[in-house]
Amino acid sequence: MADGMKISRDSLLAALRKRGALWAPNDAGRWAAVDSLPELGPIRPRRPVKDLFTPPRREIAHWKAGAGPAEIEPAQPDETPGSVFGVRPCDARALLLLDRAFLQPPHLDPHYQARRDNLLLIGVACQPGPNCYCGVFGFGPDDKDAVDVMLTLQADGFAAQAGSPRGQAFLATVSGGAAAPAAAPRPGPRPDWWTGLPDPKALYANFDHPIWRELGTSCMNCGVCTQYCPTCQCFTVDDESWKGEIQRLRIVDNCQRSDFTRMAGGHNPRQVAASRLRQRMLHKFSYIPTQNPGLVGCTGCGRCVDLCPLDRNLFADVFEIMKRINQEAERVA
Amino acid sequence: MNQSLRETVKNLFAKGKVKSVLGYREHPLSQAVVATLITRSEDADTLIFDDRCVQNLARALTRDLPLPVGIVVKGCDGRAVSMRITEGDFAREQVVAIAMACAGVKADGKTFDERCQRCEMHVSPLADVTVGDVSALPKPEKTRAETIAKIKTMPPAERFAFWQKAFEPCTHCYACREVCPLCNCAVCVTDQNAPRWIEQTAKPSSNLMWHMIRAFHHAGRCVDCGECQRACPEGVPMHLLDLCLAEDVEELFDFKTGVKQGGKWPFLMFDPQDPDSWLGGPHRG
Amino acid sequence: MLRDPLLPLPARISERIDETADTVTFHFELLDEAERKAFRYLPGQFAEISNFGEGESTFVIAGDPAKPERLTVTTKRVGAHTEALHHLYAGAIIGFRGPYGKAFPVADWKGKDIVIAGGGIGLAPLKPIICHVLNHRADYGKLTIVYGARSPGDLMYAADREIWAKAPNTELVVTVDKGDANWKGREGFVPAVLRATAPSAANAVAITCGPPIMIKLTLPVFKDLGFPAERIFTTLEMKMKCGLGQCGRCNIGPFYVCKDGPVFSVAQLQQLPQEF
Incomplete structure (x- = not known):
């Protein structure tokens, strides 16, 4: 990409408005339609940006009770052109992971695709908080790889850099922009004790290690971590009726719930709390990297650490597991 | 306090009174206080107790732990353990309560939690061993009645509006249920689908339904540990509702949850002499 | 426009056979003629069957693959959805999406x-x-x-x-x-x-x-x-919801049972965690 640009707040807003609808985090940290550019907090908002792309509750179809097959109305993908302002690099990178789930032939999700195609991601660099760990994954708070445009707040506007050809084209529509040298990317925060990502194969090989059960004691499977995780994608399909109107819905679900894998007959392969904790950690740090070399199922946003009522720290846990596994491997060798 | 806790636990292991102990440790990396299960006497040196031990470990008590299990409890936690024993989750001899002299905990790291400021039971009523100086514990600074006064004095319509608004942010993640030591149903009513009592997605009807059912199921069982509230990522003040019901139960049945074993348990037993008229008994009011 | 892969196709039950006290076989046909004529499946592949208004469940397609126009599922009454399905008779409309999964080789x-x-x-x-x-x-x-x-x-x-x-x-x-x-x-x-x-x-x-x-x-x-x-x-029997490798439920090790299974050789199963 070319060098950076300097743009004013007003001209950015004007260009975004011209493009279409605008979304940004509201005061409650949820993604909402807005008319102006909100003042953002220093770090990521409470909710990940995935809410706009794969909402917790999405209609598949609806019909009236007793309707014939011809009257089943499929939900139409939302193709409103627009932009999302205030996307943080961790959340944007998480979308790349969701792309692998929802844009994978032959079963593309047209709703997700319509949002990805029509929404421009306007990133805003953040001031990392105490539980931000993007540095663990090799990027920083102003990373522009997964957004269309990355902005850095300045006293009199924004320093802007394009992250994609689409972003480049958009920046050309912002009036009054002046070329400015792009700042060097900032390194991301990571814990001082962190020594590197775990080996996915070693984690998997220790599927039956007693440490999972030990860690299970400190987890109550409340599932808050997955609810706020920008990369978690699991859902369920169910029908709901309300006053004679029936909806077929895709509803967010999470692997920590006891009924996630409970089958209709009552058999549940993941009955024990520790097995569900293990599933979550292995999925992120072993299964996804094994299936997609170079990717990890976590982008270091740290929401799970912020919100865990049991004060667990995912990274500390992963580190502790690997330390134990490595120590035992050394002892054997 | 840490030292005497560790000595006590080692002693319990040495005497064969416990096979495992649930307690708190400081995570060496994150420095956060997390729950831990130790099964060897020498690991007792990792145990701590201070005002950062906000979690209620009673929920982590499961029958697949090596029994008898010791559990480090604050006053509220101990009441929950007591309640679980009463309800038959555990036999009395399967659990060894290590009651800490708890002056209160600080979830925010600065001030005592609201529940601690009005705590009347700084030491667990269920106590096999007691650790710390129980004579030097603070007196309550306020009462539960004061906490819920603003709700109790609202006219019904206003009160209903208050709760509807309060439940609005609920996403049905059920974290409140998962951390509650007394949400111990084998299959929660929300997970039953034949019939489906509560719809899975968040909307005013299902939010109200979930929180009402949740609160009713806790009447006379809630021990005021506040875990539900603390776990809620959306800040729904559901614990206030539990408090309102606890106040009613105490008033109507002269009953404090988890304080003594045995006796009458309003939510758990049928009694033809029940003070409520529709159960056939003489109406008290 | 792309079709939502979670959207079922309407089908009509042509025959109901009560196999046992709790097991019913339904034969059914897709309503859309083009879809019906184009439809093919292989032994071992499965489908999601909807009873509109009651949700969806997973069943293996238990018919003759050489006659793909006549689809078959055999359902045992174990939960709310199968209970509702068992109230259906010939002529009723159900939803169908599939086929999913790897077939027997x-x-x-x-x-x-x-x-x-x-x-x-x-x-x-x-x-x-x-x-x-x-x-x-x-x-x-x-x-x-x-x-x-x-x-x-x-x-x-x-x-x-x-x-x-x-x-x-x-x-x-x-x-x-x-x-x-x-x-x-x-x-x-x-x-x-x-x-x-x-x-x-x-x-x-x-x-x-x-x-x-x-x-x-x-x-x-x-x-x-x-x-x-x-x-x-x-x-491999595992609770499934989407059949597409998206909903995460049937993840076992680096595989999704719906996409990489449900058919496995025992040699393949030995490589998987002994979770199931």
Whole structure:
């Protein structure tokens, strides 16, 4: 990409408005339609940006009770052109992971695709908080790889850099922009004790290690971590009726719930709390990297650490597991 | 306090009174206080107790732990353990309560939690061993009645509006249920689908339904540990509702949850002499 | 525009067969003629069946793959959704999406003997294999079917079994755990009857499906008979919702049962975590 640009707040807003609808985090940290550019907090908002792309509750179809097959109305993908302002690099990178789930032939999700195609991601660099760990994954708070445009707040506007050809084209529509040298990317925060990502194969090989059960004691499977995780994608399909109107819905679900894998007959392969904790950690740090070399199922946003009522720290846990596994491997060798 | 806790636990292991102990440790990396299960006497040196031990470990008590299990409890936690024993989750001899002299905990790291400021039971009523100086514990600074006064004095319509608004942010993640030591149903009513009592997605009807059912199921069982509230990522003040019901139960049945074993348990037993008229008994009011 | 892969196609039930007290087979056809004519599936593939207003459940397509216009599922009443399905009769509209999952590698089995051990409703995923083998009789060697159920009343597919019993180069052994006054057939559990039947493992493949305990006890019998793990196949039962590898539910190790299974060889299963 070319060098950076300097743009004013007003001209950015004007260009975004011209493009279409605008979304940004509201005061409650949820993604909402807005008319102006909100003042953002220093770090990521409470909710990940995935809410706009794969909402917790999405209609598949609806019909009236007793309707014939011809009257089943499929939900139409939302193709409103627009932009999302205030996307943080961790959340944007998480979308790349969701792309692998929802844009994978032959079963593309047209709703997700319509949002990805029509929404421009306007990133805003953040001031990392105490539980931000993007540095663990090799990027920083102003990373522009997964957004269309990355902005850095300045006293009199924004320093802007394009992250994609689409972003480049958009920046050309912002009036009054002046070329400015792009700042060097900032390194991301990571814990001082962190020594590197775990080996996915070693984690998997220790599927039956007693440490999972030990860690299970400190987890109550409340599932808050997955609810706020920008990369978690699991859902369920169910029908709901309300006053004679029936909806077929895709509803967010999470692997920590006891009924996630409970089958209709009552058999549940993941009955024990520790097995569900293990599933979550292995999925992120072993299964996804094994299936997609170079990717990890976590982008270091740290929401799970912020919100865990049991004060667990995912990274500390992963580190502790690997330390134990490595120590035992050394002892054997 | 840490030292005497560790000595006590080692002693319990040495005497064969416990096979495992649930307690708190400081995570060496994150420095956060997390729950831990130790099964060897020498690991007792990792145990701590201070005002950062906000979690209620009673929920982590499961029958697949090596029994008898010791559990480090604050006053509220101990009441929950007591309640679980009463309800038959555990036999009395399967659990060894290590009651800490708890002056209160600080979830925010600065001030005592609201529940601690009005705590009347700084030491667990269920106590096999007691650790710390129980004579030097603070007196309550306020009462539960004061906490819920603003709700109790609202006219019904206003009160209903208050709760509807309060439940609005609920996403049905059920974290409140998962951390509650007394949400111990084998299959929660929300997970039953034949019939489906509560719809899975968040909307005013299902939010109200979930929180009402949740609160009713806790009447006379809630021990005021506040875990539900603390776990809620959306800040729904559901614990206030539990408090309102606890106040009613105490008033109507002269009953404090988890304080003594045995006796009458309003939510758990049928009694033809029940003070409520529709159960056939003489109406008290 | 792309079709939402979660959107079911309407289908009409053409026939309902009450197999046992709690098991019903539905034959149905897709309403859309173009879809119906284009539809193909392979033995072992499954589908999501909706009862509109009640949700969706996963069933294996238990028909004859050579007649893909007539679709079949066999459903056992175990939960709310199957309960609702069992209130449906011929003419009712259901939703269908599929086929999903990897099929049994029937093409690789050409020239081999086929040994099938099924228990209870576990015969459903095996039926398309039997149909396929009988449709291409010359391509395969001897077909041995050991099928068991708890009691005579729990045996399914009576009409099909009559055809199979008379099919050339086919041995059908039916057994029940416990017979009743009218039962003149064999008694005994599937693993024991399989051992007594003793099909040759030379140049043969084995496929088993049934309740977990039956599979657990049948696998060692196949092993004893000389079947290597690569030539024993089964289907993995796991709660599924989407069938597309998206909803995360059936994730086991680096696989999704819906996408990478449900058909696995025992050799493949040995590589998976022993979670199930």
